[in-house]
Amino acid sequence: xxPVQTDSIDLxxxxxxVAIYGASASLNSVGQSIVQNFxxxxxxxxxxxxxxxxxxxxxxxxxxxLQDIEGPVDLVVVAVxxxxxxxxxxxxxxxxxxxxxxxSGGFSETGPRGAEIEDEIVAIAKRNGIRIIGxxxxxxxxxxxxxxxxxLPEYRCGRPRPSNVANISxxxxxxxxxxAISDWTAELGLGISKLVSLxxxxxxxxxxxxxYLGNDSTTQVICYYTEGYDEDKGRSFFDTAKTVTPHKPxxxxxxxxGQKAKAASMSxxxxxxxxxxxxxxxxxxxxxxxxxxxxxxxDMAKALAMQPPAKGDRVLMVTNGGGLGVMTTDALEALGxxxxxxxxxxxxxxxxxxxxxxxxxxPIDVVGDxxxxxxxxxxxxxxxxxxxxxxxxxxxxxxxxxxxDVTNVISNHQRASGLPFxxxxxxxxxxxxxxxxxxxxxxxxxxxxxxxxxxxRALAQYGEIxxxxxxxxxxxxxx
Numbered sequence: 001x002x003p004v005q006t007d008s009i010d011l012x013x014x015x016x017x018v019a020i021y022g023a024s025a026s027l028n029s030v031g032q033s034i035v036q037n038f039x040x041x042x043x044x045x046x047x048x049x050x051x052x053x054x055x056x057x058x059x060x061x062x063x064x065x066l067q068d069i070e071g072p073v074d075l076v077v078v079a080v081x082x083x084x085x086x087x088x089x090x091x092x093x094x095x096x097x098x099x100x101x102x103x104s105g106g107f108s109e110t111g112p113r114g115a116e117i118e119d120e121i122v123a124i125a126k127r128n129g130i131r132i133i134g135x136x137x138x139x140x141x142x143x144x145x146x147x148x149x150x151x152l153p154e155y156r157c158g159r160p161r162p163s164n165v166a167n168i169s170x171x172x173x174x175x176x177x178x179x180a181i182s183d184w185t186a187e188l189g190l191g192i193s194k195l196v197s198l199x200x201x202x203x204x205x206x207x208x209x210x211x212y213l214g215n216d217s218t219t220q221v222i223c224y225y226t227e228g229y230d231e232d233k234g235r236s237f238f239d240t241a242k243t244v245t246p247h248k249p250x251x252x253x254x255x256x257x258g259q260k261a262k263a264a265s266m267s268x269x270x271x272x273x274x275x276x277x278x279x280x281x282x283x284x285x286x287x288x289x290x291x292x293x294x295x296x297x298x299d300m301a302k303a304l305a306m307q308p309p310a311k312g313d314r315v316l317m318v319t320n321g322g323g324l325g326v327m328t329t330d331a332l333e334a335l336g337x338x339x340x341x342x343x344x345x346x347x348x349x350x351x352x353x354x355x356x357x358x359x360x361x362x363p364i365d366v367v368g369d370x371x372x373x374x375x376x377x378x379x380x381x382x383x384x385x386x387x388x389x390x391x392x393x394x395x396x397x398x399x400x401x402x403x404x405d406v407t408n409v410i411s412n413h414q415r416a417s418g419l420p421f422x423x424x425x426x427x428x429x430x431x432x433x434x435x436x437x438x439x440x441x442x443x444x445x446x447x448x449x450x451x452x453x454x455x456x457r458a459l460a461q462y463g464e465i466x467x468x469x470x471x472x473x474x475x476x477x478x479x
Contacts, residue, residue: 210244
């Protein structure tokens with residue numbers, strides 16, 4: 001991938017000193033909430049407040065201006081009314097700070113007067129080499145450096161955690177969605193590296209973040225929510241994506257398909273939604289995967305972060321429940337994946353080593369009295385045959401014969417083969433625990449066959465993007 005200059009963007013995630021412009025002692029204020037994020041022991045950098053009303057806020061020193069702070073300030077978080085932000089940017093320029101997050105609203109999203117103020121602060125920033133995220137955003141959360149500018153209290157909006165297995169970064173135009181995703185992924189236990197809310201995209205935009213995250217070692221999958229692009233920045237984003245997607249998966253959920261949604265997008269962030277058909281074609285040409293919604297995006301991203309891309313689209317479904325096998329196979333076929341039966345040679349090997357009442361087609365049903373050894377037989381023979389590219393494993397743990405050892409069997413075969421595996425396991429608490437164990441072993445696990453099929457489809461689709469393979473599509477669902 002072509003090296004890019006990302007030093008200025010890195011300050012947003014690895015600032016060693018942060019000033020909150022508009023720090024406040026008022027309970028439940030935005031200025032106080034942001035300060036609370038930075039006084040946690042996890043953030044080890046220096047923190048300052050800027051507000052002439054106070055000498056300290058929640059124990060951190062507070063100054064009338066940035067000029068009164070003796071040391072350097074890497075990042076300024078602005079939480080003051082829009083009308084005074086030009087004066088704030090003059091102070092930032094004089095201090096020499098190069099990264100600013102403008103939390104405040106009241107800019108281009110509100111009309112001509114707000115747009116004038118936005119243009120004014122952008123002009124000051126450009127003259128002084130300052131990069132801006134926002135305005136009208138919640139900023140960033142970095143789970144490694146513990147920079148957190150989300151002004152939403154943690155008891156209302158949980159914060160995600162990084163993972164030792166797989167980490168996803170998400171860029172959202174909508175601050176509300178960024179916050180909701182933060183809360184949601186905290187509950188899911190999904191590994192998150194960075195969350196970024198871009199707001200009005202007055203300066204730093206999707207393209208800048210794509211360049212940065214494409215080279216970020218803590219990000220394995222890049223996800224976006226966007227409401228639109230302007231023509232020049234959109235073209236640049238797709239050009240950048242062509243250099244990133246062969247090395248790292250990029251997923252985008254884009255709203256604004258209909259006329260009413262386009263109008264709402266314009267009033268929300270001041271951005272143009274553009275023609276959905278044109279954008280959809282640009283995604284395909286640049287190697288971007290486009291899920292329909294957030295749930296699909298995270299189901300796909302989990303698999304792409306944990307598993308290697310598939311080098312083909314031949315799927316083997318193995319299950320101890322016939323209904324689960326049929327349902328999942330239906331979903332796989334509906335997504336255009338190939339479900340070939342085993343060759344006569346492989347079928348013979350299955351029949352020699354499995355009980356006669358097992359079904360050895362595709363799906364393979366090792367039936368309800370199976371223990372982990374039957375899964376071991378199927379995976380051992382199937383992988384040795386070279387007839388399959390993706391393995392979807394159904395494990396119904398309600399049966400007394402199948403214990404947790406099946407998780408070791410599955411993960412050991414996945415590691416040994418280097419092929420992508422997806423698990424579907426339906427049930428309650430015991431099943432959920434098995435899924436958590438599988439995730440720690442690096443194998444994504446889903447509660448329904450439809451979700452597992454979507455994950456398998458993403459692994460096949462990214463294989464096409466990464467390796468240049470063209471699979472023989474069997475349905476019209478992939479147009």
